[in-house]
Amino acid sequence: MDLGLRDKVAIVTGGARGIGAAIGERLAMEGARVAVVDRDGAGAGAQADKLQTMGVEARAYAVDVTDEASVNDMVEAVADTWGSVHLLVNNAGFTRDMRITKMGVGDWDSVVDVILKGAFLCTRAVLPHMTAEGQRWGRIVNISSRAHLGNPGQANYSAAKAGLIGFTRAMSLENGRFGVTVNAIAPGIIDTQAVRDLPHYDKVREAAEKTTPVPRMGNPSDVADAVAFLLSERASYVSGDLLHVSGGRY
Ligand SMILES: NC(=O)c1ccc[n+]([C@@H]2O[C@H](COP(=O)([O-])OP(=O)(O)OC[C@H]3O[C@@H](n4cnc5c(N)ncnc54)[C@H](O)[C@@H]3O)[C@@H](O)[C@H]2O)c1
Numbered sequence: 001m002d003l004g005l006r007d008k009v010a011i012v013t014g015g016a017r018g019i020g021a022a023i024g025e026r027l028a029m030e031g032a033r034v035a036v037v038d039r040d041g042a043g044a045g046a047q048a049d050k051l052q053t054m055g056v057e058a059r060a061y062a063v064d065v066t067d068e069a070s071v072n073d074m075v076e077a078v079a080d081t082w083g084s085v086h087l088l089v090n091n092a093g094f095t096r097d098m099r100i101t102k103m104g105v106g107d108w109d110s111v112v113d114v115i116l117k118g119a120f121l122c123t124r125a126v127l128p129h130m131t132a133e134g135q136r137w138g139r140i141v142n143i144s145s146r147a148h149l150g151n152p153g154q155a156n157y158s159a160a161k162a163g164l165i166g167f168t169r170a171m172s173l174e175n176g177r178f179g180v181t182v183n184a185i186a187p188g189i190i191d192t193q194a195v196r197d198l199p200h201y202d203k204v205r206e207a208a209e210k211t212t213p214v215p216r217m218g219n220p221s222d223v224a225d226a227v228a229f230l231l232s233e234r235a236s237y238v239s240g241d242l243l244h245v246s247g248g249r250y
Helices: 018-029 039-053 066-083 105-130 155-177 201-211 222-231
Strands: 009-012 033-038 058-062 087-088 138-143 180-187 242-245
Touching: 009 066, 009 105, 009 138, 018 033, 018 087, 018 105, 018 222, 033 066, 039 058, 058 066, 058 087, 066 105, 087 105, 087 201, 087 222, 105 138, 105 155, 105 180, 138 155, 138 222, 180 222, 222 242
Parallel strands: 009 033, 009 087, 033 058, 087 138, 138 180, 180 242
Antiparallel strands: none
């Protein structure tokens, strides 16, 4: 199936490692040009180098997605370099888990900001390019989480990931008539460094193998494949939707 992504210009936030890195690699396999955006500038640089070895143009941008001016500058730099922006994946995010009674305002704000303010700022900056008269084409995918259903110890993260789904639907309604689709993906437990760093990683893996209908943890490439479809020409009549990539676990 030709996804129609050759030479499209993609911005992937949190693209230095994990799911974001896999998305960049999947897009590179399709011949897209990729801006690897991450607050870890060295990691983003290494990942952009890797994508270039796959035969595509790639650039690294050291950006904190919660910083308005940096996000705006990055999007303009990408558009100046490659002519426009066609694809955005709002993937940057992290957890800071604790019971609500232990949760400080900083613990709440940092998680909600990276997920919600980050997606807001990046989306607002790319839309003028996607909706411009000569283009009228764009694809946005927001990486939510199965935690949108609510997880104990994750009030901040669950609230933000559920909020991201509302944001997705609002953006879909606002921008469909300009040729822009907006969808969300809710991954289950995906085997990335962020999960491997958990003190109870072995238990998480065992539980995934026992309780997930597809009895394993997910791989970053499982998410990247779904993202590539939603970003593609083949998904032009899918918008405002939420796709779980969770091995059937709800
Ligand atoms: N791994 C899972 O099980 C899982 C499950 C569901 C959803 N997710 C979501 O998928 C996304 C990626 O997760 P991952 O497991 O690959 O995590 P990860 O920690 O491996 O990678 C996240 C990347 O985001 C970057 N980042 C964090 N804050 C940033 C900021 N403010 N500005 C720019 N970059 C920033 C980090 O530097 C890192 O490179 C996250 O949104 C996460 O919530 C992950």
